[in-house]
Amino acid sequence: MPALPPEIIASNVADIVAPTPSMPRFHRSDPRTRRLIYQGAFFLVLLAAGFYFGSNAAANIARRGLELGFAFLGRTANFAIGETIISYSPADSYGRALLVGAANTLMVAIVGCVLTTVLGVALGILRLSTNPLLARLVGTYVELGRNIPLLLQLFFWYSLVTRLGGARDAWSPLPGVFVSNRGLRAPTIVANDAFAYALGALVLAIVLCVIVKRWAELRQAATGKRPPVLAVMLAVLGGLPILGGLASGGSLALDYPQLQGFNFTGGMALSPEFVALLTGLTLYTTAFVTEIVRTGIQAVPHGQWEASRALGLSSGRIMRLVILPQAMRVIIPPLTSQYLNLTKNSSLAVAIGYPDLISISGTVINQTGQALEVIFIFMAIYLAISLATSAGMNLLNNRLGLR
Amino acid sequence: MSAVFAPSTMITSTFAVRLRVRALGLAKVLFGTWLNGAITIICIALVGWLCWHAYVWAWRDAAFSGNSTQCRAAGGACWAFIRAKLAFTIYGVYPFEERWRAAIAMAIFAAMIGISFVPRFWHARLLAMWIVALALAFMLLRGGIAELEIVPMRNWSGMIVTIWLAVLSLAFSYPVGLALALGRTSELTLIRYLSIGWIETVRGVPLISILFVASIVFPLFMPEGLEVDNLVRAQVAFTAFGSAYLAEVFRAGLQAIPAGQYEAASALGLGYWRTMLLIVMPQALKLVIPPQVNTFIAIFKDTTLILVIGVFDFLGAIKAMLSDTDWLGFATEAYVFAAAIYFVICSGMSAYSKYLERELSPEKNR
Numbered sequence: 001m002p003a004l005p006p007e008i009i010a011s012n013v014a015d016i017v018a019p020t021p022s023m024p025r026f027h028r029s030d031p032r033t034r035r036l037i038y039q040g041a042f043f044l045v046l047l048a049a050g051f052y053f054g055s056n057a058a059a060n061i062a063r064r065g066l067e068l069g070f071a072f073l074g075r076t077a078n079f080a081i082g083e084t085i086i087s088y089s090p091a092d093s094y095g096r097a098l099l100v101g102a103a104n105t106l107m108v109a110i111v112g113c114v115l116t117t118v119l120g121v122a123l124g125i126l127r128l129s130t131n132p133l134l135a136r137l138v139g140t141y142v143e144l145g146r147n148i149p150l151l152l153q154l155f156f157w158y159s160l161v162t163r164l165g166g167a168r169d170a171w172s173p174l175p176g177v178f179v180s181n182r183g184l185r186a187p188t189i190v191a192n193d194a195f196a197y198a199l200g201a202l203v204l205a206i207v208l209c210v211i212v213k214r215w216a217e218l219r220q221a222a223t224g225k226r227p228p229v230l231a232v233m234l235a236v237l238g239g240l241p242i243l244g245g246l247a248s249g250g251s252l253a254l255d256y257p258q259l260q261g262f263n264f265t266g267g268m269a270l271s272p273e274f275v276a277l278l279t280g281l282t283l284y285t286t287a288f289v290t291e292i293v294r295t296g297i298q299a300v301p302h303g304q305w306e307a308s309r310a311l312g313l314s315s316g317r318i319m320r321l322v323i324l325p326q327a328m329r330v331i332i333p334p335l336t337s338q339y340l341n342l343t344k345n346s347s348l349a350v351a352i353g354y355p356d357l358i359s360i361s362g363t364v365i366n367q368t369g370q371a372l373e374v375i376f377i378f379m380a381i382y383l384a385i386s387l388a389t390s391a392g393m394n395l396l397n398n399r400l401g402l403r
Numbered sequence: 404m405s406a407v408f409a410p411s412t413m414i415t416s417t418f419a420v421r422l423r424v425r426a427l428g429l430a431k432v433l434f435g436t437w438l439n440g441a442i443t444i445i446c447i448a449l450v451g452w453l454c455w456h457a458y459v460w461a462w463r464d465a466a467f468s469g470n471s472t473q474c475r476a477a478g479g480a481c482w483a484f485i486r487a488k489l490a491f492t493i494y495g496v497y498p499f500e501e502r503w504r505a506a507i508a509m510a511i512f513a514a515m516i517g518i519s520f521v522p523r524f525w526h527a528r529l530l531a532m533w534i535v536a537l538a539l540a541f542m543l544l545r546g547g548i549a550e551l552e553i554v555p556m557r558n559w560s561g562m563i564v565t566i567w568l569a570v571l572s573l574a575f576s577y578p579v580g581l582a583l584a585l586g587r588t589s590e591l592t593l594i595r596y597l598s599i600g601w602i603e604t605v606r607g608v609p610l611i612s613i614l615f616v617a618s619i620v621f622p623l624f625m626p627e628g629l630e631v632d633n634l635v636r637a638q639v640a641f642t643a644f645g646s647a648y649l650a651e652v653f654r655a656g657l658q659a660i661p662a663g664q665y666e667a668a669s670a671l672g673l674g675y676w677r678t679m680l681l682i683v684m685p686q687a688l689k690l691v692i693p694p695q696v697n698t699f700i701a702i703f704k705d706t707t708l709i710l711v712i713g714v715f716d717f718l719g720a721i722k723a724m725l726s727d728t729d730w731l732g733f734a735t736e737a738y739v740f741a742a743a744i745y746f747v748i749c750s751g752m753s754a755y756s757k758y759l760e761r762e763l764s765p766e767k768n769r
Contacts, residue, residue, distance in 0.1 A: 035590065035591055038591060039591050039592070039593040039594065042591075042593065042594060046597075053624040054624075056623075056624050056625060056626050056627070057623050057624050059627060060622075060623050060624075060625075060627065061623070063627070129442070130432060130439070131432065131433065131439050131442050131443060131446070132432060132433070133433065133442075133446040133447065133450075134442050134443075134446050137446055137449070137450065143750060144746065146749075146753075147700075147745065147746045147749035147750045147753065148704075148742045148745050148746055148749070149705070149707040149718070149745055150704070151707040151708060151710065151718060152707060152718055152738060152741055152742055152745065153742075155718075155722070155738060156735075156738045156742070159734040159735070159738065160735075163734075340607075344608070344609035344610070345609065346609075347609035347610075347611040347612065348611065348708070350611060351710065351711055358609070358611055358612060358615070361615075362615070365619065371619045371620060371623070372620060372623070375612070375615060375616055375619070375620060378612060379604070379608050379612055382607060382608045382609060382612065383604065383607045383608060386607040386608075387607070
């Protein structure tokens with residue numbers, strides 16, 4: 001029996017079953033041909049469905065007198081937006097209005113992700129506390145947060161914020177910070193010369209810190225002793241900006257919120273909608289992140305704790321230097337999907353009246369009737385944000401992974 | 404005499420010893436170090452403060468009956484408000500004389516859901532029963548047969564809509580999700596890329612935007628003169644949404660099946676569909692039951708979002724009863740009540756998922 005030619009040995013099972021030399025290339029029992037037929041049939045069905053719905057849409061659009069195209073983006077919007085982080089007036093275009101919405105969505109998403117990460121890591125560690133009372137308390141919060149719909153939580157926080165006292169009897173947890181049914185007001189730093197000098201000095205301090213840290217690492221590697229980095233870094237970070245501010249000859253000034261009539265002027269203002277949305281989103285997502293951090297820490301083998309203790313590390317340093325860096329590898333993929341969830345969930349803003357991308361898109365659709373185009377735009381923006389977040393987190397994950 | 408008492412004293416003493424050891428252990432855990440002691444005291448103070456205020460608000464000063472004036476006089480929670488509106492949260496604006504129909508439909512759903520929770524009943528017959536139950540519930544709710552008055556879908560509201568939407572979303576999402584998962588793992592390039600594109604697009608955008616599409620764009624693609632009810636549009640949106648998420652859960656299950664299973668099936672001469680239906684699916688679906696339940700919980704919580712396109716579900720009824728001028732200013736009571744209902748349902752499902760995980764993998768616990 002002659003040996004099989006190598007190309008037949010190398011080919012996969014599907015190819016061995018079908019073509020014998022006597023069979024023509026496109027015979028119907030050739031699996032490759034069958035695949036082509038199935039896909040062709042599927043494609044035709046899809047095409048027919050597309051044509052049917054497309055012609056319906058074309059007829060409906062013609063009947064309603066709509067005009068497809070993105071020309072409306074340049075027209076004047078003529079509606080006001082309650083709060084914007086990039087400048088906007090009703091005289092601006094629809095395109096600008098949508099941009100404002102996207103910026104507002106990004107603002108909530110970024111602030112929310114940062115707060116959620118900080119709170120989630122802290123609570124995830126506390127959830128594993130040896131103190132059963134503390135662990136149970138955090139556990140109760142996690143269960144409540146995860147099992148109540150976010151929309152309901154948002155309604156609750158919004159009703160709570162709007163039922164606070166008016167500006168005249170605002171609650172002031174810190175001097176200069178006021179919480180009332182007008183939202184949150186906090187002092188801001190006035191951008192004068194002293195501020196510019198201090199900012200410059202801060203940048204310098206950060207650069208110095210990086211250098212000091214690097215030097216300390218080299219020193220530790222060479223001598224086995226670690227120079228007191230933390231104290232030096234704190235001194236540099238705190239001292240240099242103050243020196244910089246003094247060197248400018250001026251003084252730093254704070255813009256305090258002032259009560260005028262029924263509202264505050266000056267300082268930084270966060271609207272009640274923003275405060276409610278941020279609180280709700282953060283507390284909801286943190287419940288999930290807490291569990292992710294907990295499982296991440298538990299995934300680190302127990303021997304790591306014991307080995308670190310044997311080396312004489314304190315429990316804070318064990319967590320920071322040994323456990324968390326390893327737990328990060330388990331934590332980051334699910335954390336990424338929580339960031340994406342938070343970003344997508346920020347669209348619930350529409351229910352409490354914060355002008356996010358979806359809520360502004362709704363207004364634009366109502367005014368222009370260009371539903372298809374606007375929906376295309378906001379879906380593209382959300383997909384872009386999702387893809388960018390995933391790409392960034394994948395990069396981080398690859399850097400933290402085992403090498 | 405002493406012989407009679409001896410065992411009893413022994414039991415008492417071992418019990419006492421055990422109690423002492425327990426108490427000592429607990430004391431060590433709670434107050435072992437200065438930091439731990441401080442944490443314990445802060446926690447006790449916090450829990451005590453919360454419990455005391457909850458007790459005063461929800462029980463001691465609460466009004467369980469009466470009208471809004473009596474409620475305000477009581478100073479605490481106004482449970483009388485919830486009592487007055489309870490039927491409204493369940494039936495919404497469903498016609499008053501026809502409520503018995505909705506009640507029977509809900510009872511059918513409750514019975515079916517109860518049966519479906521028991522793994523012993525998971526059988527093809529259960530599927531058939533569900534189809535009959537859904538048809539029966541639909542006919543009862545909508546009417547139009549056997550001299551039942553027609554109640555159009557836009558009048559369905561309250562808890563009925565929440566349950567209806569949750570059940571139907573799952574019922575439709577399940578087969579579509581399976582098809583998408585098979586498509587994504589298929590060897591047919593065109594079908595694979597279309598499935599990936601669909602799944603990733605739906606998962607990449609917020610549910611609200613899909614609801615928007617369903618409520619605004621969907622009618623645009625329908626033939627002229629065909630009016631599609633808002634609730635049906637919402638169902639289309641939830642099917643698209645749920646199926647994309649379930650497809651990823653199923654895919655995880657499909658990928659967990661060893662290649663040897665496919666090869667063995669193919670050696671037995673089974674084709675694609677028989678391999679999938681008889682060999683792969685039964686194992687894959689069982690593997691991913693816990694994440695399936697978690698997806699169900701997420702979809703159930705997300706049914707609240709239909710409020711945004713103007714369908715009146717349980718949360719919609721809660722929102723609506725807040726604007727009753729006879730009962731202004733009791734939002735917290737209403738939200739706490741709604742939260743309690745959702746919490747019980749969702750944490751019940753999640754406890755069930757943990758039970759299933761134990762039940763279905765006895766080998767792990769032995």
